[in-house]
Amino acid sequence: MTLLERDPKSPLTWSGNLPVTSRYTFGLAGEKFFRAIKDEGKIIGSYCKKCDHTYVPASQFCEKCLAEVSDWVDVGTIGELHTFTVLYEGYDGARLVQPEIVAFISLGDGGLIHRLGEINLDEIYFGMPLEAVFLPEGQRQGSILDIRYFKPAG
Numbered sequence: 464m465t466l467l468e469r470d471p472k473s474p475l476t477w478s479g480n481l482p483v484t485s486r487y488t489f490g491l492a493g494e495k496f497f498r499a500i501k502d503e504g505k506i507i508g509s510y511c512k513k514c515d516h517t518y519v520p521a522s523q524f525c526e527k528c529l530a531e532v533s534d535w536v537d538v539g540t541i542g543e544l545h546t547f548t549v550l551y552e553g554y555d556g557a558r559l560v561q562p563e564i565v566a567f568i569s570l571g572d573g574g575l576i577h578r579l580g581e582i583n584l585d586e587i588y589f590g591m592p593l594e595a596v597f598l599p600e601g602q603r604q605g606s607i608l609d610i611r612y613f614k615p616a617g
C-alpha cells in the first residue's frame with residue numbers, strides 16, 4: 464500500500480521488523496561477582512568501609528554514601544534463609560509435577576534469590592543455614608544459574 468492508497472482515518476502504522484541488537488553487560492561489580500561464581504565457585508560481595516556494609520550481589524557504588532566501593536570480600540557459600548515461597552505452577556502457567564521452593568538467602572548485608580534443593584518443605588525454618596550447590600566447573604557459564612540451588616548446610 465502506498466501513502467496515497469491509505470485510508471486517512473486509519474491509524475498510522477505499518478508492520479515490519481527492525482534489525483536491532485543489544486548487548487548488556489554486568490557492569491564492573493557484576494563482572495567480578497559472576498566471574499567469582501564461574502571461575503572459583505565463590506560468592507563475593509563488595510564492602511564499603513565507611514558504612515561497614517557488604518553488598519551481595521556486589522555493587523560498584525555504596526547505596527548509603529554513594530562512594531565507589533573497591534573492596535571485595537568472599538562471603539562464603541553458606542547463608543541464612545530469610546524468606547521463601549512455594550511455586551506450584553511454572554512460568555507458563557502449567558502445574559509443576561514437583562513444587563519448587565524459591566527463597567531469599569541472606570549473605571553479607573544482602574543476599575540472593577534462588578531455588579532450594581535437597582530439602583523437604585516441612586524441614587524449612589527461617590534462619591536455617593543454606594549452602595550453595597554449584598554446577599561442575601566445566602559447566603558454569605557466568606550466570607546465577609551456575610549455582611544449581613541452595614541446600615541445607617551441614
Ligand SMILES: [Zn+2]
Pocket residue numbers: 511512513514515516525526527528529530
Ligand atoms: Zn558507604
